[in-house]
Amino acid sequence: MFTYTLRRLAFAVPTLLIISFIIFVILDMAPNDPTASLPLTIPPEVRQQIRDALGLDQPMPIRYFKWCVQFFWNEPVNLIEQWTGWTIGDSESRLRVISWQTRSPVVDLIAERMPQTLWVVGMSYVVGILIAIPIGVISAYKQYSWFDQFGTLFSMAGFSVPTFFTGLLFIVIFSVNLQWFPSVYDTTHRVTDWDSFWFQVRQMIMPVMVLALFNASQISRFMRASMLDNLQQDYVRTARAKGLRERAVLLIHVLRNSMIPVVTVIALGVPQIFGGAIITEQIFRVNGLGQLLIVGIQSADIPLVQTLTFIFAVLIVLFNLVADVLYGILDPRIRYD
Amino acid sequence: MPDGAAPILDVNNLKTIFRTRDGEVHAVNSVSFDVGPGELLGVVGESGSGKSVTMMSLMGLLPSPPAEIVSGEILYQGSDVRKMSEAQLRDLRGGDVGFVFQDPMTSLNPVFTVGYQLVEPLQIHMGLSKKAARARAAELLDLVGIPDARKRLSDYPHQFSGGMRQRVMIAIALACDPKLLIADEPTTALDVTIQAQIIELVRDLRQQLGMAIVWITHDLGVVAGIADRVMVMYGGQIVEHAPVGELFANPQHPYTRALLETVPRVDGTRDARLRSIQGQPPSLAAHPASCPFAARCGHVFDRCLVENPERRDVGARHDVACFWDARTREPYNG
Ligand SMILES: Nc1ncnc2c1ncn2[C@@H]1O[C@H](COP(=O)(O)OP(=O)(O)OP(=O)(O)O)[C@@H](O)[C@H]1O
Ligand SMILES: [Mg+2]
Numbered sequence: 187m188f189t190y191t192l193r194r195l196a197f198a199v200p201t202l203l204i205i206s207f208i209i210f211v212i213l214d215m216a217p218n219d220p221t222a223s224l225p226l227t228i229p230p231e232v233r234q235q236i237r238d239a240l241g242l243d244q245p246m247p248i249r250y251f252k253w254c255v256q257f258f259w260n261e262p263v264n265l266i267e268q269w270t271g272w273t274i275g276d277s278e279s280r281l282r283v284i285s286w287q288t289r290s291p292v293v294d295l296i297a298e299r300m301p302q303t304l305w306v307v308g309m310s311y312v313v314g315i316l317i318a319i320p321i322g323v324i325s326a327y328k329q330y331s332w333f334d335q336f337g338t339l340f341s342m343a344g345f346s347v348p349t350f351f352t353g354l355l356f357i358v359i360f361s362v363n364l365q366w367f368p369s370v371y372d373t374t375h376r377v378t379d380w381d382s383f384w385f386q387v388r389q390m391i392m393p394v395m396v397l398a399l400f401n402a403s404q405i406s407r408f409m410r411a412s413m414l415d416n417l418q419q420d421y422v423r424t425a426r427a428k429g430l431r432e433r434a435v436l437l438i439h440v441l442r443n444s445m446i447p448v449v450t451v452i453a454l455g456v457p458q459i460f461g462g463a464i465i466t467e468q469i470f471r472v473n474g475l476g477q478l479l480i481v482g483i484q485s486a487d488i489p490l491v492q493t494l495t496f497i498f499a500v501l502i503v504l505f506n507l508v509a510d511v512l513y514g515i516l517d518p519r520i521r522y523d
Numbered sequence: 524m525p526d527g528a529a530p531i532l533d534v535n536n537l538k539t540i541f542r543t544r545d546g547e548v549h550a551v552n553s554v555s556f557d558v559g560p561g562e563l564l565g566v567v568g569e570s571g572s573g574k575s576v577t578m579m580s581l582m583g584l585l586p587s588p589p590a591e592i593v594s595g596e597i598l599y600q601g602s603d604v605r606k607m608s609e610a611q612l613r614d615l616r617g618g619d620v621g622f623v624f625q626d627p628m629t630s631l632n633p634v635f636t637v638g639y640q641l642v643e644p645l646q647i648h649m650g651l652s653k654k655a656a657r658a659r660a661a662e663l664l665d666l667v668g669i670p671d672a673r674k675r676l677s678d679y680p681h682q683f684s685g686g687m688r689q690r691v692m693i694a695i696a697l698a699c700d701p702k703l704l705i706a707d708e709p710t711t712a713l714d715v716t717i718q719a720q721i722i723e724l725v726r727d728l729r730q731q732l733g734m735a736i737v738w739i740t741h742d743l744g745v746v747a748g749i750a751d752r753v754m755v756m757y758g759g760q761i762v763e764h765a766p767v768g769e770l771f772a773n774p775q776h777p778y779t780r781a782l783l784e785t786v787p788r789v790d791g792t793r794d795a796r797l798r799s800i801q802g803q804p805p806s807l808a809a810h811p812a813s814c815p816f817a818a819r820c821g822h823v824f825d826r827c828l829v830e831n832p833e834r835r836d837v838g839a840r841h842d843v844a845c846f847w848d849a850r851t852r853e854p855y856n857g
Pocket of ligand 1: 550
């Protein structure tokens, strides 16, 4: 298993390099002009100088190579310096990936936005899983009961209604009409005491629930299908014939087997969550990674978009590996070596 | 079995149906039988004759819905299983009554070690500590002839061969010293040499441990070797029941006779070839008002088509459900 993981990691390196190149090419082909949002009074020669200063006059392969050096070498070295306090080489002249729009290092921007996204998105995923698993288990165990029918309806609705719609619906109902929760997420809010903690909880509830319902509707279907599959299996009868309580049969024998495919689906879904969060973050004004990406696209901030998109790609490749490894851990019949 | 000893299991008029979308399936129809302490009862019949459903009904192992036991009495040591609480029933299952199922490849849980699956009933029924249960589990694996038992406890089912898995199943069934072992075609999924080993194993274990056994099989040859008594099932009913010697010497029901002709004989002459029984198994959709075997029977006459024969005695502990008299080769009047 360990060597398998190492081998997969080694394979991931060329894959990711190719992905980063493709992203770079596609972004380069897009009709973007970083000076487009500057005032119209700026003359064309000055605009050209600005573009040259950003390095846009150089050929594409050179620019790609520079980005690679900055992102794969300079940034990690910089991170190590920050964590350990060492100085490695000439840290002053080391070029970092700089956002064209804000003129600050992209990695710093991302590090600043990461906590918001992780809190809202991560929480919504956890809440979604916690809702989905019991619903899936009970729906399967009591197949065609009113609970199951309701669960089916719930997940069909949750799955087919987009999050920007549920998000707006939530805002209309809970912020505008009932005035329970704030409609805008305040990122500058700091938790210092119980009151501010309570405020934090209240402002998180809506974005978290919108995403959680979406996730739950998907995962609960997988859970239900997997449970139904396993409830038919002969080993369930064996477990009952041993005199186990129904609860033990269900929650130990059947659940353990049913979780195998569901856990992989959950792992594979983690990167998608960041994608789905882009819209929700936008609606609730959570200034997380998703919003950063939208702003970057709108202002043609190529280094920012390139880096963020690439990080999403890394997440996808990474969680694919995580899913495979988890599969091997959960199912003793799988041997990768 | 000493005659007259109180039976350990006594089943009267058991009826089990499945409520399906296409109507009711009468899988078990007024089945009555008993098993004495330490006795080995063989149950034979072709596929779909209701053998498994009968045995699953006994300990409430059928999924309900669609299955429903509509009537009958299941007396285990005198008390009615159908009136027992869920907790009492659980005490019987895996405690007093052990089960071995047909397919050892799928009957064990693939994600738990064999040790875990063996320890489970020991902890539930005998209240053993984890350590004591593991020690006993190793003993049990040893008992069923698995070499290197202690080490193999931490192996998963897929690390065992089919025959070895069936031994593990038998060890699980025997874990809590059952008084009754129900083995539902324990050898059907195995190849012939392994079959013989498993049969030998059960025969040995029975001598050592003295439990009663109900052994379900397609194979009359197997029954001949190990059973004390045999009941023959057809279309959800018991069509003939007799001590094993009597059944082979003196088969009464046309279906039993046909079955016996399908058993290849080692001493058989050349023309006594293996014959399969003509015709289709009966549909169990309707409660039969005729003999279920009528459509395939060589001795069918008008009464068979309008009335379902009751079991009648034809000898000591030998009964048959047929209107035709094998001795006189004429319809039976009575
Ligand atoms: N879940 C079910 N739903 C509907 N009908 C069923 C169900 N299970 C069994 N039956 C029916 O009950 C009848 C008896 O089945 P059973 O499994 O007892 O046969 P069997 O004698 O054990 O056969 P085999 O030798 O193949 O194991 C069959 O005709 C089958 O169609
Ligand atoms: Mg069967």
